[in-house]
Amino acid sequence: MQLACYRPTPPGVWPFESMAVSVRTLPDAAEHWSRGRARAEGLACAVCGAVDFRRDRKEDRPETLPFEVPGPDGALRLECGGCRPEFIDPDAKPRPVAS
Template identity: 75%
Template sequence: MRLAYYRPTPVGAWPFEGMEVHVKDFPAEAEHWSRGRARQAGMACAACGEVDFRRDRSEDKPETLPFEVPGPDGELRFECGGCRPEFIDQDAVPAQR
């Protein structure tokens, strides 16, 4: 299973200069994992846990799109546009961390 996502460039910076599109491969069976297992594997929003990027993402709803950003520990993780409004609206203020 492949997951396409956006990476703000430069990574973690705001304001950023643009977005790069990347693809991450997951095992084929990942499509059938429970939401909890998918969350553990990093396939759901790491900030809110509400958006499952396998099923919930939609071009019509930018708040459901995955963005790869550094987490509190510095590791890159996926967060949804709802948790990172600055990535879907240039005039938005970065979300509180």
């Protein structure tokens, strides 16, 4: 199973210049994982946890699209467009970073 996501380039820098498509290769069994397991494996939004990127993403609802961004520890993680409005609306302000 593969999951395509968008990566703002350069990663973690605002304003970003463009989006690159990144593809994650997942085990075939990932398609059948529960939402809880998917969340634990990083396949749900790392901020809100509400969007399961295997099932909930829709092209006509950009808030459900997966974006790959650096987390607080610097490792790349998936976040939804609802939690990162600056990725789907050029006039939106980046969300405050939790300290």
